[in-house]
Amino acid sequence: MANNLDHIFTALSDPTRRAVIARLGQGEASVKTLAAPHDMALPSFLKHLDMLERAGLVTSRKDGRVRVCTLHPEAFMPAEGWLDQQRGLWSGRLDRLAKLAEGLARDKGNVP
Known part of the structure; x- marks a missing residue:
């Protein structure tokens, strides 16, 4: 592939x-x-x-x-599958980063 x-x-x-x-x-x-x-x-x-x-x-x-x-168009499916995998991977990473940033902001008292 x-x-x-x-x-x-x-x-x-x-x-x-x-x-x-x-x-x-x-x-x-x-x-x-x-x-x-x-x-x-x-x-x-x-x-x-x-x-x-x-x-x-x-x-x-x-x-x-x-x-x-x-x-x-069906020939694009391998690329589409790979891009979907990457999108899922990076979405998860960005979600974890956002939670970390929110936690740090709460710890510093910047967020109620």
């Missing part, structure tokens, strides 16, 4: 790839449509798509002469 997480987070680490993911969240799109808002050569853009595909977040297919990309 760690290797898949590495691929997912690496794929999401770039703003161009995140923009592609956001656009594909609206529905499938051609490579030309996806590349249009980005100021880069098509070969450079295709490297971004390749990374998203290797992470399993996006697939593409040929539809005649057009390459169409589709988002796979």
Whole structure:
């Protein structure tokens, strides 16, 4: 799972790839449509798509002469699970810190 997480987070680490993911969240799109808002050569853009595909977040297919990309939201589940674990861990830590701070404030007489 760690290797898949590495691929997912690496794929999401770039703003161009995140923009592609956001656009594909609206529905499938051609490579030309996806590349249009980005100021880069098509070969450079295709490297971004390749990374998203290797992470399993996006697939593409040929539809005649057009390459169409589709988002796979279920591929985000390992990252979502990891983030949920981290959120739970840090929420617990912050709750304990707040209780400690409240206790210290009460001991100093700053809180009734």
